[in-house]
């Protein structure tokens with residue numbers, strides 16, 4: 001005790017010195033020897049002092065820095081992944097700690113947040129949607145078909161009793177994309193449960209309903225004249241990278257991941273241009289295919305859809321998927 005007190009005596013010229021001495025003596029004064037009034041008086045005579053609040057702030061600040069540094073050392077491999085890195089940036093912004101030391105465990109891709117969006121119990125939700133698969137170490141090498149077969153998506157595709165996606169579904173689905181792919185994404189302004197042309201062209205042209213033998217489908221909500229715009233995918237479809245696609249598949253419960261894979265396609269947006277991966281976050285994605293379609297884009301580079309003939313109210317809206325060739329090998333998913 002004498003040794004410590006001597007170091008705070010104004011008469012002694014012993015280390016520590018300067019700010020370190022003020023910190024050291026403040027710590028003694030506020031934390032270590034607060035009860036001994038004689039010692040307090042002695043220490044107060046030592047000159048400058050920090051308040052208890054400042055000391056606590058310094059203590060927590062340095063602990064947080066040390067912890068974030070250790071987290072970065074243990075999980076620095078996470079910065080090799082492009083999709084979670086975007087989420088890391090968000091984590092870093094919230095915690096105000098350097099990006100280089102943020103780990104992707106802050107945004108857990110295996111986190112089950114279904115209960116935030118669906119009122120039922122986790123057990124019920126898992127029965128309805130399946131479980132979220134743990135993301136394997138080699139997830140960045142998984143192909144479209146690896147995911148499709150591991151998630152048993154053929155079974156899901158043939159299940160014709162899949163529920164119509166409601167608002168809670170779309171909110172959860174969109175939130176997952178924001179959480180694991182792009183927190184800054186701005187979805188289009190039309191509610192995801194509604195059909196639209198996006199050009200203010202009258203009443204919504206379609207609604208979602210079960211289509212016997214095809215799962216869910218789209219049906220005309222009014223008569224649509226030949227040549228009328230049925231849907232403007234150019235304005236609402238979302239493009240993503242192969243790792244964005246994988247991040248989504250591994251963050252969704254199994255059956256939703258299968259929907260996501262059914263709802264993804266490859267497309268060139270200009271002649272000779274690269275193939276890109278697209279999906280949509282609204283009911284337009286439920287449009288089924290036919291060899292005798294009533295709705296098509298004007299070219300394979302566009303996803304603005306027009307009526308090929310007059311379509312009667314409640315008739316199914318059908319396109320021909322062949323217009324967009326599936327080329328997983330050209331987008332890094334084979």
Ligand SMILES: C[S@@+](CC[C@H](N)C(=O)[O-])C[C@H]1O[C@@H](n2cnc3c(N)ncnc32)[C@H](O)[C@@H]1O
Nearest residue numbers: 157213214215216262263285286287288289290
């Ligand atoms: C873009 S989704 C369309 C929405 C899908 N019906 C659903 O319920 O999610 C594409 C999938 O729909 C199904 N589908 C589309 N057209 C079909 C058809 N003519 N007959 C049977 N199934 C079809 C296939 O399972 C296909 O993989």
